[in-house]
Amino acid sequence: MSWDQLSAFAQSSPILSLAFVGLTLAVIINETRLRLSGIPVLSPAAATRRMNSDEALVVDVSPAADYAKAHILGSISVPLVDLDPERHKLLAKAKARPVIVVCRAGMSARDAAKKLKKAGFTDVSLLDGGIAGWRQADLPVTKGR
Template identity: 55%
Template structure:
């Protein structure tokens, strides 16, 4: 395909060309925003490495009942409704790696944003949450 054919297609299909431009701009915006948000998404294998290498604090934002059904070994439970960057568990970890986890990954991403705004320096969240952890065949601990 050469440039002349591309121009001819764009001229004959303005709707498709517009959709392509909008999708491209949206993807670029999303990727640039991800670079500057200040916290990083982790996959389960990356979280395991961070726990083993840097002794990261893992904070599970699940409801207490869900936490007891299964959580990542060593994680601490702070429900979303009680989440506060000044929490006695979180405040001392301001300069340590803190990883936020929830069931699906949505609440933990929002909480990561709050921690970063509060001045925490090493903030992470488990992309896909506990569901992604289970899909990676990694173990969960039951009980408190």
């Protein structure tokens, strides 16, 4: 596609063009904020290594209904709306453990990871792409609670 064709398309479809630019900017801003947050982002393979060698705790902050549909084996369900690191029994005991925070697509996990860091968790990371990224890497998920 040449610049002339692109320009003609933008002129003939300004709403669609603005939507594309807006979504592109939103993705760039989100990725930049994630990288600047200081919270490491692990690939599914790196997360698996941490789970196996460092006994990392996987915290799934997805809504309970989504968790029941598909989650990483051994993960615990702590929906973002219920996340209170001080009051949750398993989380309160895990401050010294590595924690990998997961959600459906990787968006809400960042907020949860920030809460955990603020509560004194020292080794917090995110799963890149969330459960969607995990599944895309052909890694197993389980159903139920």
